[in-house]
Amino acid sequence: MPSASRLYIVGIGPGSPGLLTRRAKEALTEARSVVGYGPYLDLVKDHLSGKAVRSTGMGREVDRAREAVDLLEDGDVALISSGDPNVYGMAGLGLEVASGRVELERVEVVPGITSFSAAASRAGITFRDSVAVLSLSDLLTPWERIEERARTASELGMPMAIYNPRSRRRTWQLERLLDIVTGSGEEDRHLLVAKNVSRPGESLWWTTAREVLEEALREEIDMFTLLIIGGEGMAKGWGWGEGMGKAEGVGGGDGIAAVEPAPDAKIRLVGVGPGDPRHLTQEAEGLIRGSDLLLGAERHLASVGALRGGLAARCLSISTTGRFEERIRARLAAAEEAASRGKTTSILFGGDPSTFSSAWRALSRPGIRVSPGVGAFAAAAARVGAPLVSDFALLSGLDGEAREKAQRLLEAGFAVVVYNQSSGELKAIAEAASSLDPERPFALVQDATRPDEQIAIGRASDLARPKFDGRRCTLILAGPAADMRDGMIISRRGYERKYDY
Helix, strand or coil: CCCCCCEEEEECECCCHHHCEHHHHHHHHHCCEEEEEHHHHHHCHHHCCCCEEEEECCCCHHHHHHHHHHHHHHCCEEEEECECCCCCCCHHHHHHHHHCCCCHHHEEEECCCCHHHHHHHHHCEEECCEEEEEECCCCCCCHHHHHHHHHHHHHCCCCEEEECCCCCCCCHHHHHHHHHHCCCCCCCCEEEEEECCCCCCCEEEEEEHHHHCCHHHHCCCCCCEEEEECCCCEEECCCCCCCCCCCCCCCCCCCCCECCCCCCCCEEEEECECCCHHHCEHHHHHHHHCCCEEECCHHHHHHHHCCCCCCHHHEECCCCCCCHHHHHHHHHHHHHHHHHCCCCEEEEECECCCECCCHHHCCCCCCEEEECCCCHHHHHHHHHEECCCCCEEEEECCCCCHHHHHHHHHHCCCEEEEEEECHHHHHHHHHHHCCCCCCCCEEEEECCCCCCCEEEEECHHHHCCCCCCCCCEEEEECCCCEEEECCEEEECCCHHHCCCC
């Protein structure tokens, strides 16, 4: 096969063309062949003209990965994955199949917006301390492991993003999860139901875990639904209603708390991704270009300054001598003043506004639009391979209990990502975690996708002495089914239970 041909494992986002990143669009353009599941190919059909397109059905993941590698004989190939390739996507399998046949330096994982980020942004949710991400599908993971992870996350009081909650044939698992998070009826937790996120027929509404235990409402939940279960440190902004209940048109009832869009909002909170402007979504770029004023930290303004069109005249970095919180308040005050004059403002946030950002400080104001961005965890995971493809948890390093929480989550079988901390603090967490499995691969990434990016991949003992130190670091503690190949981390999601490959 041509030595220069490349395999792109591309995250195309949850569905909306606006949530496709510039880099994903470039990869689709550069590829001669595009391989994917039929309905996902339909989501990017406008970018497939002139391509050799190979479509496969549900349950043919291994075949797709093999075919993508075979097609490298003819030139560059894009293997597409909905959402983000590291979130129940094709990154792990694609790298695993490719590793036996090509050098992995020829494979690029292109991160994308995942459904829980899109749903959280749509509903005005921010995760301030942590979030656990689980799939209730036991096709590739034994149910006993899923239940142990759910119980651990619930005991830690963490918010949870639940993928694949219910199907026609798999109905009891959701009820079991809700029993766990409600303490068998002794407690209750707020719950966001998000159907067809960023696709036609999208519907989001608030309810409670106990209400979903009612059979009539459970019937509304399917494989196109994502659930976000409330927990400690989860801030609920303008999309949160005082009355809890089903959305109108989905069963009605008093206390309707459906999430309403704000397409004409004068204030936008825009995720600009990890730093490389190629990871901007097309929606974010459109909002930025259509704003009268751009506010944000200097590094975030600089990351969008590379866009064509002369944005510098509309950029403003508001600095104060106070704490970080005061700078956010100052930016919001400037945006509100501009809105009073009929002007639109985009306040820029690094990564994704819903995850460990200060966006929660602005979301009490109604009528604010939030645009998701590629999170630091997704960018870092893509740079080191496929370390997350099964259940994982995100922790803020600013949480004083991050080390203890990481240990418990790893014991339950989660992969764990910790960020918003210095490399020194993260190395200590890695060393403590290594007692579980000294051979498990970890990664430390500083300034992911920025010009000064630095990466260390290895065992915990290797990370104890990386050649860099400082802040803006992300620690990735891979899950139990992970290994290193050609300097990259590959986690197995469990396809070996279903296929012989």
